[in-house]
Amino acid sequence: MSLPPWLKTTLVTLGSIAVTMLGLLFITFIIGRVMPIDPVLAIVGERASQSTYDAVFQELGLDKPLIVQFGYYIWDVVRLDFGTSLLNARPVAEDIARVFPATLELATLGIFFGIVLGVPLGVLAAVRKGSWIDQIARVVALVGYSMPIFWLGLMGLLIFYGILGWVGGPGRVGIFYVDVVPSVTGMILVDSILDRNWDVFKDAFSHIILPSALLGYYSLAYISRMTRSFMLEQLSSEYVTTARVKGMSEWDVVWKHAFKNIRVQLITVIALSYANLLEGSVLTEIIFSWPGIGSYITTALLSADMNAVLGGTVVVGLIFILLNIFSDLLYKVFDPRAR
Amino acid sequence: MNAFNRLLSSAAIGLAVSVSSFAAHAETPANMLVIAHRIDDITTIDPAESFEFAGSDISRNVYDRLVYLDPTDLEAGYKPQHAESWEVSEDGRTITFTMREGVTFQSGNPVRAEDAAFSLQRAVILDKTPAFILTQFGFTPDNVAETIKADGNKLMITTDQKYATSFVLNCLTATIGAIVDKETVMANEVDGDMGNEWLKTNSAGSGPYKLDSWKPNESVTLSSNPDYYGGAPAMERVIVRHVLESASQRLLLERGDIDIARNLNPEDIAGASAAEGVVIADELKGRLMYLALNQKHPELSKPEVRQAFKYLIDYEGMRDSFLKGQYTIHQNFLPQTYLGASDENPFSYDIEKAKALLAEAGVEDLEIEIGVREAQERIEIGQSFQNAAAQAGITVNITVGTAAQILGRYRARELDVYLGAWGPDYPDPQTNAGTFAYNPDNSDEANATGLLAWRNSWDTGGLTEMVEAAVTEGDRDTRVQMYQDIQAQFRETSPFVVMFQQIEQSALRDNVMNWSTGQAVTSAAYWQVTK
Numbered sequence: 001m002s003l004p005p006w007l008k009t010t011l012v013t014l015g016s017i018a019v020t021m022l023g024l025l026f027i028t029f030i031i032g033r034v035m036p037i038d039p040v041l042a043i044v045g046e047r048a049s050q051s052t053y054d055a056v057f058q059e060l061g062l063d064k065p066l067i068v069q070f071g072y073y074i075w076d077v078v079r080l081d082f083g084t085s086l087l088n089a090r091p092v093a094e095d096i097a098r099v100f101p102a103t104l105e106l107a108t109l110g111i112f113f114g115i116v117l118g119v120p121l122g123v124l125a126a127v128r129k130g131s132w133i134d135q136i137a138r139v140v141a142l143v144g145y146s147m148p149i150f151w152l153g154l155m156g157l158l159i160f161y162g163i164l165g166w167v168g169g170p171g172r173v174g175i176f177y178v179d180v181v182p183s184v185t186g187m188i189l190v191d192s193i194l195d196r197n198w199d200v201f202k203d204a205f206s207h208i209i210l211p212s213a214l215l216g217y218y219s220l221a222y223i224s225r226m227t228r229s230f231m232l233e234q235l236s237s238e239y240v241t242t243a244r245v246k247g248m249s250e251w252d253v254v255w256k257h258a259f260k261n262i263r264v265q266l267i268t269v270i271a272l273s274y275a276n277l278l279e280g281s282v283l284t285e286i287i288f289s290w291p292g293i294g295s296y297i298t299t300a301l302l303s304a305d306m307n308a309v310l311g312g313t314v315v316v317g318l319i320f321i322l323l324n325i326f327s328d329l330l331y332k333v334f335d336p337r338a339r
Numbered sequence: 340m341n342a343f344n345r346l347l348s349s350a351a352i353g354l355a356v357s358v359s360s361f362a363a364h365a366e367t368p369a370n371m372l373v374i375a376h377r378i379d380d381i382t383t384i385d386p387a388e389s390f391e392f393a394g395s396d397i398s399r400n401v402y403d404r405l406v407y408l409d410p411t412d413l414e415a416g417y418k419p420q421h422a423e424s425w426e427v428s429e430d431g432r433t434i435t436f437t438m439r440e441g442v443t444f445q446s447g448n449p450v451r452a453e454d455a456a457f458s459l460q461r462a463v464i465l466d467k468t469p470a471f472i473l474t475q476f477g478f479t480p481d482n483v484a485e486t487i488k489a490d491g492n493k494l495m496i497t498t499d500q501k502y503a504t505s506f507v508l509n510c511l512t513a514t515i516g517a518i519v520d521k522e523t524v525m526a527n528e529v530d531g532d533m534g535n536e537w538l539k540t541n542s543a544g545s546g547p548y549k550l551d552s553w554k555p556n557e558s559v560t561l562s563s564n565p566d567y568y569g570g571a572p573a574m575e576r577v578i579v580r581h582v583l584e585s586a587s588q589r590l591l592l593e594r595g596d597i598d599i600a601r602n603l604n605p606e607d608i609a610g611a612s613a614a615e616g617v618v619i620a621d622e623l624k625g626r627l628m629y630l631a632l633n634q635k636h637p638e639l640s641k642p643e644v645r646q647a648f649k650y651l652i653d654y655e656g657m658r659d660s661f662l663k664g665q666y667t668i669h670q671n672f673l674p675q676t677y678l679g680a681s682d683e684n685p686f687s688y689d690i691e692k693a694k695a696l697l698a699e700a701g702v703e704d705l706e707i708e709i710g711v712r713e714a715q716e717r718i719e720i721g722q723s724f725q726n727a728a729a730q731a732g733i734t735v736n737i738t739v740g741t742a743a744q745i746l747g748r749y750r751a752r753e754l755d756v757y758l759g760a761w762g763p764d765y766p767d768p769q770t771n772a773g774t775f776a777y778n779p780d781n782s783d784e785a786n787a788t789g790l791l792a793w794r795n796s797w798d799t800g801g802l803t804e805m806v807e808a809a810v811t812e813g814d815r816d817t818r819v820q821m822y823q824d825i826q827a828q829f830r831e832t833s834p835f836v837v838m839f840q841q842i843e844q845s846a847l848r849d850n851v852m853n854w855s856t857g858q859a860v861t862s863a864a865y866w867q868v869t870k
Contacts (some may be wrong), residue, residue, distance in 0.1 A: 038747040046467050050786050052468060060456050088555040089383055089539045095555065162590050169596050170587045175373055175578055179552065179558065289582045291557040299379050299556055300739060 017321055024317040025077060032306040039086055039304050045159035062085075073310075080319030086134055086304070095296065100315065101186025102172060103285075103292035106212050107277035113216025114223050114273060119266070121220070122227025126235060137224055144221025149214065153287040156210050168207035170289035177203045211288040215281055219273045226269045230262035241251050263334045271327040278319050366595050369870050372574040372851075374600040375582040375591055379556045385538035386517035387458075388467035392762075393579075395514050397559055397863040400577070402517030402544035405436055405455060405494070406508050406633040408766065410855035410864035413676070417508045417766075421450055421518060421545070422494070425508075430814065431501035434508075436494040442568045444520040444545045452489035457521040459487045459496070461533045469515045471789065472765050475773075476502065476510075503812055504679070509767035512861065519543050547866035548570045556581050560866070572866040592617060592846055598835055598870070599854065600846040605663050611846045618849045621664070625674045625859035626762040626841035627771075628666065628720065631710075632834035634796040636755050640705070643700035645834050649686040650693040651727045652838055661719050662839065669840035671826045674859040678815075679768040679822025685830065693731045706734040707755040710745040718836070720759050750788040760841075761791065766860035768822045769810050776802040776829050797834050 003011070040057045061069060078084060082092035098268050125137035160167045170173060172188055179189070181195040189208065194203035234240060243253045278293075285295040293312055300308035362497065367373045378393040386398045398598040409415060418601045419425075422436035440452040452469040460483040463473050463847050477499025486497045497508065509761075519534075520543040527537035542550035547569065548561035550691035559579040565571045580589045582595065588600035589607040593614045603611060632648060639645070654668045673680040697705075712720040718739060725735040735756075738745070749757045763770040778792035778799050779785075802825055809821040829835070843856050853867045 041742075041746055041750075049471060049789055052466060052470075053788070054464075082396045085555075088381070089536075090555065098554070123624075157587065157590055162594060165594075167592050169594060170582055170584075171580060174596070175367065175371070175580075178558065178578065288588055289580065289584075289587060291554070291581075295583075296556065303379075304741065 083307035105187040109212035110215030114219025118220035118223030122224035126231030234258035387462040456489040513765035628839040630836040647693040647696035666839035709756040
């Protein structure tokens with residue numbers, strides 16, 4: 001009995017997700033166990049007595065064989081239980097639910113800037129190849145690639161917050177607006193809209209605009225260069241020449257023909273950029289005191305809080321997988337050959 | 340962020356500030372104190388478990404104790420808090436406290452001797468990391484019902500032997516001496532945990548503040564206790580924001596969005612000190628920076644080699660360069676401001692003397708590994724030492740690792756040399772004497788990982804007995820002299836090269852008054868602050 005094509009596709013997709021996730025879990029688990037870090041010491045501190053140390057060692061299940069520990073680990077992850085943070089004693093899932101919306105909010109606004117500015121810039125640079133617009137686009141991208149993000153972030157803070165006072169400083173909101181709106185999504189912009197509290201919205205927006213613009217700039221640099229490259233390839237194709245010979249307007253040639261054909265490639269580029277932003281930009285989060293998943297995982301790693309590291313890594317891995325699937329779905333929408 | 344990046348960012352900010360002025364700064368409300376601080380070390384708020392710096396700050400402001408250290412008069416030592424007075428039995432083993440009447444917890448429940456007894460018993464029974472501060476007096480989970488007990492308005496604690504009363508009372512000023520509200524805590528008990536899980540993120544104290552929220556790596560918010568027995572604090576709300584980056588803390592301070600920046604690096608301290616409306620407050624803290632030589636190493640165990648290493652440290656060079664303003668030279672195990680502290684610093688940077696001592700010991704072509712935790716200042720100290728040692732013919736290989744990596748090897752007695760920091764646990768000289776100069780059993784089997792002397796395989800040669808004698812000495816002045824004598828011998832014979840004592844530099848808005856980080860002996864206090 002053969003399965004209907006849609007069911008077969010769904011099963012294959014789910015199977016590939018499961019295998020990828022299992023591989024990811026295996027690797028993260030092994031890394032967590034072979035790293036020369038003592039998670040017990042991270043909890044009890046350097047002055048603890050041996051009896052306290054031994055008690056915590058057993059409490060963490062570290063006295064059990066590795067394979068048994070891995071089995072427990074898989075079972076816990078399946079139930080979305082990443083364990084308790086070794087350091088702050090809270091469930092890791094709860095911590096991630098708190099920090100991930102902060103990153104999601106920042107990354108989404110960042111990729112928005114990246115797409116809205118990067119794609120037209122790339123198209124324009126391709127269409128006006130060699131012109132001053134192309135040169136500017138090149139310089140913008142080059143600066144975006146090469147400037148250290150911490151320096152750019154600090155300069156942005158100094159100028160727009162310290163000197164001009166146009167934007168809010170480090171942190172997600174000012175001290176007057178901490179915990180003012182109820183947390184529904186964890187994204188303060190969204191929560192303030194839901195609560196119709198426009199003062200909080202304005203304050204939160206003034207805090208997010210600079211770090212998101214900074215992240216957007218880095219995405220813009222990548223997206224615009226890739227867009228330019230894809231467009232140049234299309235614009236030198238025979239079908240574009242034919243369209244021009246037939247007297248089609250330049251607008252139609254560029255946007256209705258050439259651009260239409262780079263959408264699939266562009267989706268991959270944008271999805272990857274977005275995934276990178278969702279992974280969390282550690283330096284941006286540190287400079288702007290943004291409690292996101294990047295700094296969460298980094299702090300956890302430096303503190304040997306392996307439950308938190310593994311939980312964060314699994315979530316980031318899951319994001320990459322889901323964005324890949326989403327890209328595949330969009331391919332099918334934009335490219336009939338992929339259906 | 341590495342030193343170059345740190346310098347670059349500070350220089351960039353400095354340059355920009357020099358050509359422009361900040362926009363007119365905002366001000367925090369007059370009844371609110373906003374502090375930027377690194378609080379990622381907080382793991383729990385439960386005073387029976389909390390043992391980190393930032394966590395101790397919270398505990399000090401949320402919980403009261405039997406006796407406390409007054410932030411406006413730290414030199415006075417312990418003072419009565421919820422214990423109005425106390426008497427010591429003739430045999431010196433039992434202290435009977437009389438509780439202050441009419442004091443309530445933030446819940447409205449009265450503070451009773453029963454609560455104080457419960458709090459100390461609970462800390463012993465839970466046996467979390469700081470429990471040793473109490474169990475060193477012979478309290479065990481099995482005997483606490485007898486050794487710590489309440490009777491009406493009286494609390495009696497009976498130690499296993501006679502100790503200096505000052506020693507016992509000093510320990511009770513530590514975080515673990517906090518009095519928790521028994522009724523509230525036990526109402527939140529789960530599976531016999533004595534409310535431990537609940538108290539990790541909630542408070543049940545009688546202090547000047549109560550905990551509103553703790554968001555890990557984000558913020559701590561406290562609100563004042565209007566019914567506080569000592570009077571409601573002027574700062575009705577205290578917000579401690581986790582700001583990791585020094586330059587960001589400085590920007591927030593100079594803009595007026597915070598009142599206090601607690602983690603500015605030397606470059607930003609220098610920059611902020613020139614800013615309008617900002618003042619710098621220095622306080623000596625308890626952290627000591629030291630090198631420790633493993634006495635299992637055949638060469639490092641030679642007395643001349645131990646001496647030679649003490650001349651291979653460029654004390655002044657480091658203090659005046661990358662440690663500027665952050666550390667002062669100190670070569671004793673008791674930090675300044677501690678009872679019995681010594682200001683004798685006999686060693687100086689002297690390569691020739693070190694060479695002569697090494698030659699006397701017959702040491703040639705020595706190659707050693709030094710373990711350093713990945714903190715910038717420690718790495719730089721390690722590199723300075725490496726350079727000096729090279730001039731004396733010693734090859735030093737620096738191994739940099741995370742705290743857990745390096746500490747694991749240090750505790751297992753595996754490192755040749757450890758470069759680290761040590762902070763006291765409670766405001767009594769025994770806290771450091773009992774780890775630097777005390778090691779009753781030097782065998783591997785003893786596994787006394789909590790003792791620094793043991794970690795370095797050092798048989799203290801008589802100092803252990805001297806430490807034991809000092810801890811039971813009732814006369815304060817005699818006790819002070821005993822610690823001076825111990826330290827004099829320690830300086831000459833020990834494998835520890837104590838180098839520096841930390842100075843905490845806080846940058847404050849100039850309207851902030853009475854700020855105290857607690858010096859070397861305790862933690863930061865907020866209730867006496869005014870603006």
